[in-house]
Amino acid sequence: MYTEKVMDHFQNPRNVGEIENASGVGTVGNAKCGDIMRIYLDIDENKVIRDVKFKTFGCGAAVATSSMATELVKGKTIYEALQVTNKAVMEALDGLPPVKVHCSLLAEEAIHAALWDYAEKHDIKIEGLEKPKSDIHEDEEEEEEEY
Amino acid sequence: MDRLIYLDNAATTKTAPEVVEAMMPYFTEYYGNPSSVYGFAAANKEVVTAQREKIAGALGAAPNEIYFTAGGSESDNWALVATAEAYGAKGKHIITSKIEHHAILHTCEYLEKRGFEITYLDVDGNGEVKLEQLREAIREDTILISVMFANNEIGTIQPIQEIGAIAKEHGILFHTDAVQAFGQVPIDVDACHIDMLSASGHKLNGPKGIGFLYIRKGVKIRSFIHGGAQERKRRAGTENVPGIVGFGKAAERAVTTMKERTAKERELRDYLIKRIETEIPYCRLNGDRANRLPNNINFSFQFIEGESLLIMLDMKGICASSGSACTSGSLDPSHVLLAIGLPHEIAHGSLRLTLSDETTKEDLDYVAESLKEIVQNLRNMSPLYEDFVKKQSK
Helix, strand or coil: CCCHHHHHHHHCCCCECCCCCCCEEEEEEECCCCEEEEEEEEECCCCEEEEEEEEEECCHHHHHHHHHHHHHHCCCEHHHHHCCCHHHHHHHCCCCCHHHHHHHHHHHHHHHHHHHHHHHHCCCCCCCCCCCCCEHHHHCCCCCCCC | CCCCEECECCCCCCCCHHHHHHHCHHHHCCCCCCCCCCHHHHHHHHHHHHHHHHHHHHHCCCHHHEEEECCHHHHHHHHHHHHHHHHCCCCCEEEEECCCCHHHHHHHHHHHCCCCEEEEECECCCCCECHHHHHHHCCCCEEEEECCCECCCCCEECCHHHHHHHHHHCCCEEEEECCCCECCECCCCCCCCCCEEEEEHHHHCCCCCCEEEEECCCCCCCCCECCCCCCCCCECCCCCHHHHHHHHHHHHHHHHHHHHHHHHHHHHHHHHHHHHHHHCCCEEECCCCCCECCCEEEEEECCCCHHHHHHHHHHCCEECECCCHHHHCCCCCCHHHHHCCCCHHHHCCEEEEECCCCCCHHHHHHHHHHHHHHHHHHHHCCHHHHHHHHHHHC
């Protein structure tokens, strides 16, 4: 069902983890649908993404697209990172099954959400960046159930 | 990775070698059509009858109450649609449960579009139908109650005898989907007041593509497949003789080995359940702890998603299944897990392991070790787990 590249990025995901005091953090998706992605960006004074980490709750494609997205933005300027589309992520993975295309959209959105957070924190405006829609922090009030 | 540990026996089972052996001659030697006149083929009619007797014996039914079909889904469709047609003049109300197989639920939706009213009974947290609610749901125009014998996902066995008694008391037909239960637990159609029962061959080490519908004598349900006099004119089509022979052999095998086999499976099942519960935190056993199919294990692991878990297990040679949305082809997780009250995110992280008589303790130790490692790895990658840990340390 998945390409070799997807399987590789799922089994050996690149850049898993957290960044303390990250320049920007974005979380998108929601647990109800079964996908949540969180991206941490460490951005230097030249607006270059020095480091990037991710955490993902989701299926194989969700993990693989997160992993690939981090690879694609690492070392890029924030403006270049903004140009990394879901299509680019999919192509880099040699494609995704049709039902999993939304995972690549989520990965693009997660990058945008992290960039948005960075822009807000540093009080700058990034040309072409819109406020991400599915940032779960907007409606995170729902308490998680435990047992 | 040469190791293969198959723990998806609720999906399908390995066809037993003796079953295949019994079937083989009916492909290559005795291939005649049982409806033919000449002796070469007509002997196959007796062969089919002999299998019918074996299967009827396993249920406490009469041989002429067993109608062979192409499988469990056909049997379920037939039972519902044909009953609705035959008894539609008497009433348009059918009662079923929220945790039925889609062969029942989708057929109910089909009937709803054709003027029937369906009541979907709730289940409790263990997946058991609430008898009180069933009693209250019964109306003047209720023609059928259809509740599965045991659930395919969480393994919970329903109070079939009590449901049957309620149906009988009100003069309502009672159908049960016993696809998972047949060959796993003893079934007596008279004691349970069952009027119709669906079963399938490939769930009990028989071949795929063969099933049956038990129809109690006197129930006036019509033909579903038209075009011939086979199966007492109620199910047309040349008999799948090799399939029927295989099913007969498999049923015989399942019944004779049931006590010993299921005792062993229960022991192994409880062993793995205990290991998972004591060694993996934040998990939940789904389904009734005691009143469940002998080979069924179903867990939810918090903070992780089922498909990821399945792929990781597959890498280690372990075949399992999940009720996560990603594995169901829809956006919602399993309707069964939602019906027992699990929140979406927990239902997404479910895992079903179903044992066979070939499963060993060694296999399960390997599964427990693999599962421990995989769940931890996925949690380390999960933002939900990260948030949870941070909240805990506050």
